[in-house]
Amino acid sequence: MAGSPEASEAENKAHSNKPLVSQAETNFLKMMEKMTQLMGQLTQAVSPRDNSKSPAFNIPSMKAPNSFNGTQAHRLRGFIQSFQLIFHNYPANSFSDRKKVLYSTSFLTGRAGEWIEPYLSNISN
Template structure:
């Protein structure tokens, strides 16, 4: 399986893809990354530029056995990565792209669905707004023709 591309904060729009690549590796290679600490170390090894500097204060205590310690919980570690490296306008950007998404006649419906799902995942909490409404309102005119 292909390793994730190295990531630095100058590529904020690629952050979600970096996390997804790490997760694919974790699901595929359980022998090497079965523990959350190994997952945290693995992901950290692909941070380049100045990005690995944020982990330096944690390194002396990386063997801390406390389950709530950053290196012992992939969910906590991933959450910290999102806080630090997620594009600050990712939700707004996804909403704008979703608003402008159209299903063209020459595009296969599966490609439209993949694009739609990718944009929806970038929005996160939908609150009162149901994503299926947007899916139908965007795609339905194309199906009518």
């Protein structure tokens, strides 16, 4: 079969297909290179922005709330509202709920401080 006309015809086809295969490989490599460039551009477009820059204006500081000792229940509403004002004064992502609770409980004294103490012990465990 090596010397047969069929074999030489197969060899001729193989040689004539090499430029087509070579061109297809070249086109494929070009497409892959372009896809790599596009993926890089896409990655840059969706990557998180640097939000560490300070805001365009300074948020005014606020007076720290008065402490709450738990003996005068009618002062509880004002105590809670003072924290609401503080947390609303800052951007929404400034404080996690956990930080809000920890900050607020740091102003509890007396009976209220004693009441919260076991809960704070559980937070650290």
